[in-house]
Amino acid sequence: xxxxxxxxxxxxxxxxxxxxxxxxxxxxxxxxxxxxxxxxxxxxxxxxxxxxxxxxxxxxxxxxxxxxxxxxxxxxxxxxxxxxxxxxxxxxxxxxxxxxxxxxxxxxxxxxxxxxxxxxxxxxxxxxxxxxxxxxxxxxxxxxxxxxxxxxxxxxxxxxxxxxxxxxxxxxxxxxxxxxxxxxxxxxxxxxxxxxxxxxxxxxxxxxxxxxxxxxxxxxxxxxxxxxxxxxxxxxxxxxxxxxxxxxxxxxxxxxxxxxxxxxxxxxxxxxxxxxxxxxxxxxxxxxxxxxxxxxxxxxxxxxxxxxxxxx
Amino acid sequence: xxxxxxxxxxxxxxxxxxxxxxxxxxxxxxxxxxxxxxxxxxxxxxxxxxxxxxxxxxxxxxxxxxxxxxxxxxxxxxxxxxxxxxxxxxxxxxxxxxxxxxxxxxxxxxxxxxxxxxxxxxxxxxxxxxxxxxxxxxxxxxxxxxxxxxxxxxxxxxxxxxxxxxxxxxxxxxxxxxxxxxxxxxxxxxxxxxxxxxxxxxxxxxxxxxxxxxxxxxxxxxx
Numbered sequence: 125x126x127x128x129x130x131x132x133x134x135x136x137x138x139x140x141x142x143x144x145x146x147x148x149x150x151x152x153x154x155x156x157x158x159x160x161x162x163x164x165x166x167x168x169x170x171x172x173x174x175x176x177x178x179x180x181x182x183x184x185x186x187x188x189x190x191x192x193x194x195x196x197x198x199x200x201x202x203x204x205x206x207x208x209x210x211x212x213x214x215x216x217x218x219x220x221x222x223x224x225x226x227x228x229x230x231x232x233x234x235x236x237x238x239x240x241x242x243x244x245x246x247x248x249x250x251x252x253x254x255x256x257x258x259x260x261x262x263x264x265x266x267x268x269x270x271x272x273x274x275x276x277x278x279x280x281x282x283x284x285x286x287x288x289x290x291x292x293x294x295x296x297x298x299x300x301x302x303x304x305x306x307x308x309x310x311x312x313x314x315x316x317x318x319x320x321x322x323x324x325x326x327x328x329x330x331x332x333x334x335x336x337x338x339x340x341x342x343x344x345x346x347x348x349x350x351x352x353x354x355x356x357x358x359x360x361x362x363x364x365x366x367x368x369x370x371x372x373x374x375x376x377x378x379x380x381x382x383x384x385x386x387x388x389x390x391x392x393x394x395x396x397x398x399x400x401x402x403x404x405x406x407x408x409x410x411x412x413x414x415x416x417x418x419x420x421x422x423x424x425x426x427x428x429x430x431x432x433x434x435x436x
Numbered sequence: 437x438x439x440x441x442x443x444x445x446x447x448x449x450x451x452x453x454x455x456x457x458x459x460x461x462x463x464x465x466x467x468x469x470x471x472x473x474x475x476x477x478x479x480x481x482x483x484x485x486x487x488x489x490x491x492x493x494x495x496x497x498x499x500x501x502x503x504x505x506x507x508x509x510x511x512x513x514x515x516x517x518x519x520x521x522x523x524x525x526x527x528x529x530x531x532x533x534x535x536x537x538x539x540x541x542x543x544x545x546x547x548x549x550x551x552x553x554x555x556x557x558x559x560x561x562x563x564x565x566x567x568x569x570x571x572x573x574x575x576x577x578x579x580x581x582x583x584x585x586x587x588x589x590x591x592x593x594x595x596x597x598x599x600x601x602x603x604x605x606x607x608x609x610x611x612x613x614x615x616x617x618x619x620x621x622x623x624x625x626x627x628x629x630x631x632x633x634x635x636x637x638x639x640x641x642x643x644x645x646x647x648x649x650x651x652x653x654x655x656x657x658x659x
Contacts (some may be wrong), residue, residue, distance in 0.1 A: 132560055143483060144481055144482075144483045145483075145573075146485045146494075147484065147485055147486060147569065147643070148569055148573055148574060148639045148642070149569045149570045149571065149572055149573040149574055149639065150573045150638075161537075175488070203465065213530070223551025248633070249638065257572065257614075257616075258573055258614065258631075258633060259614075259633065260633050265633075272593065287582060296499070303446075304444060304445075304446050305448065306443050306445065306451075306454075307443045307444075307445050307451040352456065352457070352458060352487075352488045352489055353487055353488065353568070353570070353577075354451065354453075354487040354488070354489075354490045355449075355484075355486075355487050355491070355493075356492075357445045357446055357449040357492060357494070358444050358446075358448075360446075363518040371513070371633065374489060376484055376571075377571055377572075378569030378570045378571075378572060379485065379487050379568060379577075384445075387445050387446030387449075388446065389447050390446065390447050390448055390622030395653055405547070412446075412447065412502070413447060415444075416497045416502070418446040418447070419497055420497060424498075424500050
């Protein structure tokens with residue numbers, strides 16, 4: 125059993141999210157940074173869709189009451205076990221009585237902890253992801269709180285993966301985020317599109333798992349950005365009435381009535397999930413063909429990784 | 437099928453846009469395409485979100501190409517060209533209007549220049565049509581509200597609206613399936629559960645359904 129001594133700013137169980145229910149209005153949810161989440165699973169030999177702990181901005185304090193294998197990926201939260209700094213991106217064997225203490229994120233925003241065998245929480249509508257709005261998934265559909273006791277899942281594990289040496293999360297400022305224009309780029313003037321592509325934007329303080337909100341140049345529309353609402357994809361960049369872009373993230377609502385100037389490509393969503401307020405972003409336009417080929421390349425790497433471990 | 441435009445949305449989705457208007461026949465086409473893709477279970481097509489006049493189709497580009505989906509959609513046009521559209525189910529929603537259940541009924545009435553009873557009568561008169569579900573699980577975007585009882589949204593949205601609240605926001609009326617912040621004028625509340633998290637089919641309403649509101653008294657149902 126793992127005891128939550130303190131939960132951190134906001135800690136939830138997430139897997140890759142709910143599928144097939146967006147037509148009924150359910151948010152997809154799932155890990156904001158799927159790449160770090162999958163790596164954490166791979167390092168302890170879990171299947172790629174196993175539920176992990178997602179820590180946001182600050183980590184918590186956990187006491188392990190049994191021996192287990194964990195891995196921590198994503199932002200560096202100064203993790204220490206029994207006061208001794210522990211490695212990121214590497215499997216860690218913890219003993220009964222060990223205390224994991226995490227601080228504030230130093231180089232990103234979200235940290236993922238995978239436990240070999242997963243966490244024993246029930247799947248709700250096909251996923252263990254916490255959906256706070258609906259109060260489902262994870263622990264009673266809510267973030268962790270002090271006193272929670274997490275039971276290990278005891279699901280069969282496979283051969284753990286090795287994290288490539290030299291692989292580093294380097295963050296440039298401004299961060300370059302690749303987008304495919306549309307589906308409503310025609311709502312904007314050429315000046316508006318120029319503003320969007322030629323300026324950098326800063327991440328606003330009220331960004332969350334639903335949307336990464338940005339400050340910067342106001343994007344000019346032809347006749348306003350209100351439209352008959354339609355479906356929203358992950359990474360859709362809505363331009364609200366104030367002319368500022370917001371990028372729809374894991375907890376996004378399924379339909380919305382603001383025109384979407386562009387869509388962030390899937391492999392760049394984890395970069396956004398690691399952005400902190402005041403970080404600078406610059407959008408870089410690519411063709412949809414290029415976007416698809418980048419996506420396929422990453423999926424191939426992921427499949428390869430979990431084929432090797434047997435966790436596909 | 438009068439598709440106006442098919443456009444990629446990032447690397448994993450496609451937007452199929454029909455005539456750009458809120459219209460029953462346009463929406464039926466959206467739903468027809470949605471149902472077709474769902475029933476065919478085409479490998480690589482993950483799911484789709486039907487909305488007023490477009491369908492957002494999610495797909496896995498490792499399994500199916502954008503081009504292939506485009507040609508599949510064109511085929512639907514031929515397959516379903518002669519199929520009659522059937523109207524969905526009619527679901528009755530019992531509502532206690534006014535009082536503590538609908539705090540803004542008087543405001544809506546004053547705005548419309550009529551009595552609360554007249555507002556209730558007008559609101560229970562039509563059969564509404566569910567154009568799309570969104571915002572919250574099971575939240576219906578209903579068409580058919582009588583223009584006489586259109587009412588502006590609140591200047592200061594409420595932080596929490598009770599589950600089952602029936603509201604009017606501008607030209608729309610709807611029901612909150614779970615507690616939520618919101619800016620609509622609340623005219624009543626239904627004891628009917630539109631969202632039940634423990635159920636296999638967790639939401640009551642689906643796009644294409646039709647809805648009638650029935651006025652009930654406080655004692656008739658338990659909340």
